[in-house]
Amino acid sequence: MISWGAALTLLVSTYMGEASLPGVAVAITKGDQVIATQGFGHDSSGAPVTEHSKMTIASVSKSFTALAVRQLADGGKIDLDRPVFGSRVTPRQLLAHKSGISDRTLPEKSLPQPDNAEGAVERAREALREAVPDDEFRYTNTNYHLLARLVEEASGENFNAYLEKHVFEPLGMKDTIAIDVTPRDLPADYRRGFGYAYGFSVPLTEPDRFVTGSDGVVTTAADMAKWLAAQPRLRPRDGMGWRADEQGRLRHSGIWFTGTAGQLLTESGYGIAVMSNSGVTLGNEGTYALENGIADVLDGREAPDPESYRLLVDLVLAGLTLLSVGLGIRAVRRPRRFPKAWQVFRFVPLGLLLALPTLLGLLYGGGRDITFFQLAHYSLPLVVWLGVSGAVNAGVAVVRWVR
Template sequence: MKFNYLYLPLLLLVLGCNESKNSKTFTLNNKTQKSDSEFFVEFEPLSKKYVDQKKNDIEYYYTKLIGTPDFYGQFLVAKNGKVLFEDYKGYAYYEKKEENRKDKPLHIASVSKVLTAAVVLRLVDEGKIGLDDKVSKYLPNFYFDDITVRMLLNHRSGLRHYGYFIETDVKWDRSKRITNQDILDLINSGKIHLESKPDTRFAYCNTNYALLALIIEKVTKLRYHEAMDKLLFKPLGMKNTFVFDYEKHHDTVSQTYKASKLRLAFDHLDLVYGDKNIYSTARDLLKFDLATYSDKFFSPKLRKEIYKGYSYEAKGEKNYGLGIRLREWKEAPTLTYHNGWWHGNTSSYITMKNDKLTIICLSNKMTHKTYQTKKFLALFNPKYPIKLDNTEVSNGANE
């Protein structure tokens, strides 16, 4: 399977495009859409009765758990590729009175890791990257020779979070914004020690994905921003998704707020990409999610590597695959998801392959309500050990 670096068909074509003899149709947002995409997957249609009932149920619990008047953000639930419910609230840019809407990108925080991983994994399917290749193959003179690409993806590298080591080990000047290359240079200086021996334990670490972004650049010979756009966003029709560029975007993007509506400033960590700094919408993330069901997007062999756990040093249901979090329940299908938290932005992306279910919540005003999304699983499969009537608020740590 080869990337077409010049052009890939769009995943979703707007109604009214010329239909080729091979095009197929599907329902999105109550409209019939046409797709010529090589990533198109046809799902079983849902009955009107089922859709109406689920919409009512979702709306009731959404209003109760998330969509209160103080919520700023986007919420979407889809099954079998069909949107059952979506809502957009609050302000993307309060000072300009710019409201949140379906086509307004929000910072998706660590859900960005899912998209970074997707491009790396597509390049693995291409044969351009090996999962068990050493990082030093792509980033010459990398200081820790035992670390592999797979260890970056599943957070088993033993590397420390750059946000911590620049404070404790090198006393970074906060008036200077740090870059991915700065992070690599600091690691290669030998001044930064490992948190643990590579591949001995799981430790969620943004440094891993900052390095994966550099590997994407080395392999594609494109800036990460361009590579993500060319290899993922454009092919999937993610028209409202982009990588943040401070000089270009800082006063035009959606802003981020404390719960009190106080706007938060950008800081010295806001140039680092790969681990964060992608802006997207709930609808665009749904387009991405639908593509992941296609064997042309991820090969069946690679998909098995992505959605399995790698860390069993400690007992428990929590685990991590390749760019995706897991809750490995004994009596129910594994929960596959990713959360995010950066400044006042919180995000949650749930993709349940067995039930063909997608739940997305994005917020640009600080709230833990975003992490309530997993509760909506109870509306679709009674096997999930989830209760809707008891609110469970996460503290957001390591999301």
């Protein structure tokens, strides 16, 4: 294993500063050889992040689930093209997120969370009965919850135990586990990730979520290096827990509300895994740009200057919050200019706040589901702005109505 070059170290450190990431761990391979693993920054206890720090890889976990399904398919225990769970949906369609199920047909974060994969199937029964696969890509964790249960039925083993026995152990990933529910099942030596607001990173507990099969793998950079080094013989494919990007490179990203991650396989044979202990927020959608920058440096290209709009977004929202307060005070002091009935429009910000989880999912998240509590993790400044604006405008409306 070689040490990191100065260019790579500078790139990661600069990106961490720009994006306000407290801690990052990186693994790099070339073919089947591990060439670098390293941690940067600190965890929520203040300890340095190292290549052995346990961190979430979030939805990168789907690549592991896909491998488990492929193993059982190769062994004749799963037919990738035979419908499952009494539906018209096949395992191949679940793997590729082309099952017809989406967060709109089954809002997996808003509904009560199951305790295990069997419960996830029961929760999805109606959505499965009504699902009509139409070859359209609709990303949802539910597809991989169902695949986890399929692995259990085909193997006769608990899904997480199957991964440990048939994936983690054979690859030598001794510090890697898979869990069912956050934060309940997180290991004792896992350090909480961070949320972010107004330029400050604050340790937070991941919201209660069911993650079996979809985003429940907790691992280290050292173990992710072993995973990447195994890919040449595992032969990953697009639509099988990996996705081809615009350049044809295979990759997958992952986001928790308290951590982000990503993996990338380049055409030149490099494997790159990045894990951060800072959650997804407005202006921080994961480690995608950092993975690309590392790939550029490894391939001898000049990486773009790291940039992040995370702080700028929060400062703008803070300014809008102060502006809302100022305009509200001014409106109370000044005479009424509009008909009384028009004051009803002052309740629009409050309505937007209440509808924000749905609107954000439809307009910004590709139809993804999110609860109001999770939304506060995603962007507290956005919630504060609409909350303050809604309260101020409602107060002005009431005062003017009385007058």
